[in-house]
Amino acid sequence: xxxxxxxxxxxxxxxxxxxxxxxIWPGFNxxxxxxxxxxxRRDFLVFLALALPNLALIFVFTYWPLIxxxxxxxxxxxxxxxxxxxxxxxxxxxxxxxxxxxxxxxxTLTFTAVTVGGSMVLGLLLALxxxxxxxxxxxxxxxxxxxxxxxxxxxxxxxxxxxxxxxGVLSWILRGVGLSSPQWINDPQLALVMVMIVYVWKNLGYxxxxxxxxxxxxxxxxxxxxxxxxxxxxxxxxxVSLPLLSPTTFFLLITTMLSSxxxxxxxxxxxxLGNGTSTLIYEAYLQAFGAFNRAGYSASISVVLFALLLxxxxxxxxxxxxxxxxx
Amino acid sequence: xxxALLKTNRPLxxxxxxxxxxxxxxxxxxxxxxxxxxxxxxTLATLAVVLPLLWMVLSSVKQPGEIVTTNxxxxxxxxxxxxxxxxxxxxxxAQFFANSLxxxxxxxxxxxLLAILTAYALVFVRFPFxxxxxxxxxVALMVPAQVSILPNYVLIAGLGGxxxxxxIILPGLGxxxxxxLLRQHFMTLPGSILEAAEIDGxxxxxxxxxxxxxxxVPSIATVGLVTVVGEWNDYIWxxxxxxxxxxxxxxxGLTLLQNSEGxxxxxxxxxxxxxxxxxxxxxxxxxxxxxxxxxxxQGSVTG
Numbered sequence: 001x002x003x004x005x006x007x008x009x010x011x012x013x014x015x016x017x018x019x020x021x022x023x024i025w026p027g028f029n030x031x032x033x034x035x036x037x038x039x040x041r042r043d044f045l046v047f048l049a050l051a052l053p054n055l056a057l058i059f060v061f062t063y064w065p066l067i068x069x070x071x072x073x074x075x076x077x078x079x080x081x082x083x084x085x086x087x088x089x090x091x092x093x094x095x096x097x098x099x100x101x102x103x104x105x106x107x108t109l110t111f112t113a114v115t116v117g118g119s120m121v122l123g124l125l126l127a128l129x130x131x132x133x134x135x136x137x138x139x140x141x142x143x144x145x146x147x148x149x150x151x152x153x154x155x156x157x158x159x160x161x162x163x164x165x166x167x168g169v170l171s172w173i174l175r176g177v178g179l180s181s182p183q184w185i186n187d188p189q190l191a192l193v194m195v196m197i198v199y200v201w202k203n204l205g206y207x208x209x210x211x212x213x214x215x216x217x218x219x220x221x222x223x224x225x226x227x228x229x230x231x232x233x234x235x236x237x238x239x240v241s242l243p244l245l246s247p248t249t250f251f252l253l254i255t256t257m258l259s260s261x262x263x264x265x266x267x268x269x270x271x272x273l274g275n276g277t278s279t280l281i282y283e284a285y286l287q288a289f290g291a292f293n294r295a296g297y298s299a300s301i302s303v304v305l306f307a308l309l310l311x312x313x314x315x316x317x318x319x320x321x322x323x324x325x326x327x
Numbered sequence: 328x329x330x331a332l333l334k335t336n337r338p339l340x341x342x343x344x345x346x347x348x349x350x351x352x353x354x355x356x357x358x359x360x361x362x363x364x365x366x367x368x369x370t371l372a373t374l375a376v377v378l379p380l381l382w383m384v385l386s387s388v389k390q391p392g393e394i395v396t397t398n399x400x401x402x403x404x405x406x407x408x409x410x411x412x413x414x415x416x417x418x419x420x421a422q423f424f425a426n427s428l429x430x431x432x433x434x435x436x437x438x439x440l441l442a443i444l445t446a447y448a449l450v451f452v453r454f455p456f457x458x459x460x461x462x463x464x465x466v467a468l469m470v471p472a473q474v475s476i477l478p479n480y481v482l483i484a485g486l487g488g489x490x491x492x493x494x495i496i497l498p499g500l501g502x503x504x505x506x507x508l509l510r511q512h513f514m515t516l517p518g519s520i521l522e523a524a525e526i527d528g529x530x531x532x533x534x535x536x537x538x539x540x541x542x543x544v545p546s547i548a549t550v551g552l553v554t555v556v557g558e559w560n561d562y563i564w565x566x567x568x569x570x571x572x573x574x575x576x577x578x579x580g581l582t583l584l585q586n587s588e589g590x591x592x593x594x595x596x597x598x599x600x601x602x603x604x605x606x607x608x609x610x611x612x613x614x615x616x617x618x619x620x621x622x623x624x625q626g627s628v629t630g
Contacts, residue, residue, distance in 0.1 A: 021518035021519075021522075022450070022451070023448075023451040023457070043452050043453040044453075044454060046452050046531050047448045047453070050444040050445065051444065053444075054442070054444065054445040054502060055445070055463070055501075056501075057441070058464065058467045058501035058502075059501075060501075061497075061498040061500075061501055062467045062472075062475060062503070063467070063470075065474075065475035065478035065479055065482075072477060079477075125368070126372055129365070129368035129369050130369065132364065134361060134365035134366060136366070136369060139373070140369040140372060140373045142612075142613070142616050143373040143377060144376055145616070145620055146376060146609065146612055146616075149560075149608055149623070150605050150609065151562075151577075151578055153562055153581050154578070154581070154605040155601075155605070157581065157585065157597050157598070158379050158380070158382070158383045158605075161383075162379060162382065167395055169399075201375070201376075205376075209620060262471045264473060264562065265560075265563070268562070269585070284473075284474075285567075288480075302477065306471075306474045
């Protein structure tokens with residue numbers, strides 16, 4: 001330890017150097033009287049020069065819109081029109097009292113529940129398969145993760161072709177077993193099913209890879225002890241692996257829920273009219289940028305969506321992030 | 328599963344009667360087990376990903392007659408690039424591709440630069456309220472871009488940014504993700520690596536580029552690649568801020584193509600378009616997937 005080898009003054013200097021290297025502001029660490037030296041003034045300016053452009057962009061294009069959105073949501077305003085009337089909470093009242101609310105919230109709930117549940121359950125099963133001690137797991141892992149990084153528009157078109165009732169591969173397979181292809185695009189319920197299947201296909205690999213990392217970080221000795229006690233594979237998975245995986249499961253639950261609520265690309269490209277697939281985000285888009293140009297109304301839906309995302313995030317911070325240290 | 332398959336230290340053989348010897352590693356039972364439990368799900372999962380993408384590529388080089396047909400044709404009889412040519416003449420595809428390239432390269436470069444500068448400032452430059460500033464960045468990380476599209480549209484359109492490349496790039500430039508990831512990495516660097524620079528009397532600029540950046544190449548690559556993927560695939564914002572083909576990016580251009588080729592004969596052309604938007608990222612992913620996976624799944628280990 002350096003404490004025994006150096007005098008208090010020397011120790012103080014070492015601390016000051018280390019603080020300077022680590023960029024710690026001296027004024028907050030008991031060096032009163034030396035707060036506003038030429039050096040700290042220069043550091044102050046250097047910090048602003050380096051960080052301000054990014055911080056300003058984040059403020060203007062991330063924070064300011066949130067406030068603006070709330071303001072817009074109180075307006076009766078056609079997008080592109082120079083004038084707007086303040087209507088208070090009318091847009092919210094219209095949304096929640098019309099048929100729209102039930103339909104949109106129902107679609108959002110179905111889409112989120114099915115895609116989160118589907119990609120997590122299948123992702124976990126896939127992670128167990130990837131965790132097996134056989135050759136080729138690295139290649140399979142890359143393959144299943146790949147759709148997650150691909151363009152939603154490109155993926156949507158590929159699957160739209162597969163689902164095509166006339167010339168799609170799926171219709172050939174169905175005809176092969178004597179069935180006729182359902183009208184995936186025209187039937188509102190089937191359109192939602194189709195989009196959910198493709199969404200799970202695209203996001204499954206993410207869940208699998210995160211679950212795999214969780215499985216591989218499970219303590220070896222516990223797993224071996226369970227095996228020695230004669231617990232079978234299924235028993236070990238249910239009673240040992242699954243409870244130990246709960247932080248990973250919770251992390252995935254939150255992240256997949258947030259991304260499902262924001263899903264746009266696939267829904268837009270596969271169902272351009274929102275026939276049966278109008279989730280909150282898609283409805284907000286259609287209202288402002290579809291045929292209606294109802295900007296104020298769209299903003300109110302965005303605020304509802306944001307409130308929902310905020311609740312989930314706060315929930316996550318309260319229950320998970322407590323254990324995480326970002327310093 | 329039989330207990331004999333488990334790797335345990337217990338002398339299992341002594342428990343078994345000599346009539347039932349331990350299955351060897353290459354016994355029929357063991358092989359069957361490995362195939363069913365190990366290879367089958369992996370093969371199925373890999374095929375589920377590969378086959379649709381393979382189908383996309385095959386269909387993109389087929390003739391319209393091989394797609395609109397009563398007999399399913401798996402392989403193209405005479406592979407040709409006709410669909411790509413048609414796509415280029417129906418809509419300005421080369422222009423879309425160039426726009427996507429510009430938006431991705433310019434946007435990613437600026438974002439990575441801003442992330443490096445901000446993260447360096449947050450870790451190595453003395454400043455009060457750094458915790459509060461970091462918190463602002465953390466919260467921004469959780470604010471989805473989707474809820475900001477209308478106010479950003481009003482702002483950018485008001486500035487004359489509609490149908491311009493800068494209008495597409497600008498709102499996404501502030502980077503919370505890159506700053507967060509690099510800041511976490513810089514925090515792990517020992518303060519002593521700056522010692523030599525201090526003796527030299529090097530200022531912050533030289534410390535950053537000559538010491539911090541060279542030892543952080545993997546983290547910067549991770550941020551860069553994740554940013555490139557995000558910029559290339561970005562859809563909702565370019566879709567809203569452009570309505571003229573001259574400034575559309577590939578995903579938006581594909582939407583335009585879909586509108587004009589939305590019948591059976593157009594599938595080959597649409598698949599050609601899908602290849603152009605999917606394959607570049609697929610190649611980058613194949614080459615550098617280690618960084619991309621690490622960047623996209625970050626947070627899962629600590630969380």
